[in-house]
Amino acid sequence: MTRFSGWNRYPVVDQPLHAARDRRDVLSFSTAGTGRVARGNGRSYGDAAIGVSETLSTLKLDRMKSFDAASGLLTAEAGVLLADIIATFLPRGFFPRVVPGTRFITLGGAIASDVHGKNHHHDGAFGNHVQDLLIVTPCGELVRASRSENAELFRATIGGQGLTGTIIEATLRLMPVETGWIRQRTIAASDLGEAMRTLEENDGATYSVAWIDCLARGAHLGRSLVFLGEHAKVEELEGGAPDKRFPKVAPPLLGVPFDFPSLALNKLSVRLFNEFYYRWGARRVGGPFQVDIDPYFFPLDGISNWNRIYGHRGFVQHQCVIPTERAASVLAEMLERITHWGSASFLAVLKKFGAASDGLLSFPQPGYTLALDFPMRPGLLEFLEELDKCVMEAGGRLYLAKDARQSQATFEAGYAQTVGVFRSLRQALDPVSHVKSRLAERLGL
Numbered sequence: 103m104t105r106f107s108g109w110n111r112y113p114v115v116d117q118p119l120h121a122a123r124d125r126r127d128v129l130s131f132s133t134a135g136t137g138r139v140a141r142g143n144g145r146s147y148g149d150a151a152i153g154v155s156e157t158l159s160t161l162k163l164d165r166m167k168s169f170d171a172a173s174g175l176l177t178a179e180a181g182v183l184l185a186d187i188i189a190t191f192l193p194r195g196f197f198p199r200v201v202p203g204t205r206f207i208t209l210g211g212a213i214a215s216d217v218h219g220k221n222h223h224h225d226g227a228f229g230n231h232v233q234d235l236l237i238v239t240p241c242g243e244l245v246r247a248s249r250s251e252n253a254e255l256f257r258a259t260i261g262g263q264g265l266t267g268t269i270i271e272a273t274l275r276l277m278p279v280e281t282g283w284i285r286q287r288t289i290a291a292s293d294l295g296e297a298m299r300t301l302e303e304n305d306g307a308t309y310s311v312a313w314i315d316c317l318a319r320g321a322h323l324g325r326s327l328v329f330l331g332e333h334a335k336v337e338e339l340e341g342g343a344p345d346k347r348f349p350k351v352a353p354p355l356l357g358v359p360f361d362f363p364s365l366a367l368n369k370l371s372v373r374l375f376n377e378f379y380y381r382w383g384a385r386r387v388g389g390p391f392q393v394d395i396d397p398y399f400f401p402l403d404g405i406s407n408w409n410r411i412y413g414h415r416g417f418v419q420h421q422c423v424i425p426t427e428r429a430a431s432v433l434a435e436m437l438e439r440i441t442h443w444g445s446a447s448f449l450a451v452l453k454k455f456g457a458a459s460d461g462l463l464s465f466p467q468p469g470y471t472l473a474l475d476f477p478m479r480p481g482l483l484e485f486l487e488e489l490d491k492c493v494m495e496a497g498g499r500l501y502l503a504k505d506a507r508q509s510q511a512t513f514e515a516g517y518a519q520t521v522g523v524f525r526s527l528r529q530a531l532d533p534v535s536h537v538k539s540r541l542a543e544r545l546g547l
């Protein structure tokens with residue numbers, strides 16, 4: 103038995119956690135029992151990467167198999183970390199088209215959650231850049247899937263949270279970049295409306311994201327720092343000696359050596375942090391400033407085990423997307439409710455999404471996505487149901503990779519257009535539920 107959880111440390115389970123060494127292990131694991139699911143690097147928040155009875159780690163499937171510099175096509179096993187792809191290919195002038203807020207995720211996890219980055223409004227989600235997949239289906243068949251071969255399985259696997267079988271290999275397209283630097287501009291927005299207008303007006307920026315001080319109230323509700331970014335070209339490098347084109351990726355500088363006491367993150371400490379961060383950021387408004395890729399895309403990766411800051415009870419993330427026409431009023435209402443509630447979100451991030459993704463259960467749809475982290479405490483789950491109601495009434499949905507607690511009804515309302523097709527496909531692929539995660543059980547998938 104192993105004790106493990108998602109990154110947010112809620113829920114925690116004790117169950118067998120096997121490690122696949124090669125594809126034969128995946129094949130034999132798949133059919134040897136029921137209620138099992140694949141796991142990548144455990145960076146999802148919740149119970150998506152926890153089997154009902156047993157879980158299979160894919161981290162040892164970590165070989166990169168081929169790369170074609172002319173097309174940017176990389177074929178790699180599913181357990182390869184994005185961090186390793188970046189460390190290997192950035193110095194050669196290639197970068198993944200889509201990266202989330204951490205580089206410590208596997209290729210399989212990126213595909214199964216169809217992760218999005220700060221450029222969704224431009225480039226869509228991770229799955230848009232995946233060419234084909236090699237999957238071990240729940241009944242133990244090895245199947246290749248792409249947009250032209252087993253297309254339905256492909257669509258269901260992108261964003262399918264591991265429920266269509268275990269991805270063992272994928273081919274994705276990396277994009278050429280001239281340098282490993284980002285030219286960042288920072289804009290301070292005094293309230294939510296201004297933050298959304300800023301994102302809208304800068305739709306042409308490749309990357310954009312707003313950090314919200316979600317404790318600001320009244321006229322300043324939703325005050326934010328908006329960060330825009332572009333890949334720097336060689337001629338734009340400041341003091342750019344050619345050997346500085348690709349900065350070294352540094353290992354995390356700091357670690358959190360123990361679980362913080364639950365009281366450490368209270369409304370006062372969160373308020374102080376938000377106040378400090380806003381004032382510090384507001385002093386650096388302007389730009390473009392040259393920053394390297396790591397702090398721009400992966401600021402939290404600088405502190406290993408930062409999830410321990412929330413204490414042993416862990417935390418819950420609530421990430422929703424609200425359709426564009428309702429976003430301003432509904433997000434304002436959600437922020438109001440949070441400021442009036444007895445706790446606070448330590449981190450609140452707002453992004454604009456572009457067109458919906460291909461995947462049947464992919465999260466992104468046109469609108470605004472707001473991600474909030476709350477320390478686990480009595481009353482939190484009930485409060486989050488209030489936020490869920492706001493999301494449901496606005497025709498929005500919650501992100502499965504960040505979900506530990508939504509109800510089946512909330513899920514079905516959010517994914518109403520595709521959940522039926524997904525269920526039928528799963529029923530045909532896996533009538534006896536060889537594959538089933540805790541998330542799938544909770545949401546009736």
Ligand SMILES: Cc1cc2nc3c(=O)[nH]c(=O)nc-3n(C[C@H](O)[C@H](O)[C@H](O)COP(=O)(O)OP(=O)(O)OC[C@H]3O[C@@H](n4cnc5c(N)ncnc54)[C@H](O)[C@@H]3O)c2cc1C
Nearest residue numbers: 142143144145146202203208210211214217218263264269
């Ligand atoms: C600091 C931080 C920032 C983040 N920022 C973002 C962000 O900006 N955007 C975003 O979209 N997400 C973000 N995430 C979430 C994260 O990118 C996703 O949860 C991702 O899926 C985690 O990958 P993983 O390898 O850790 O997979 P796990 O968490 O282990 O698993 C996630 C899902 O993938 C499935 N899976 C994993 N491997 C396979 C496989 N080989 N075959 C089939 N299914 C598999 C699992 O069953 C599970 O359903 C962030 C997470 C953290 C910790």
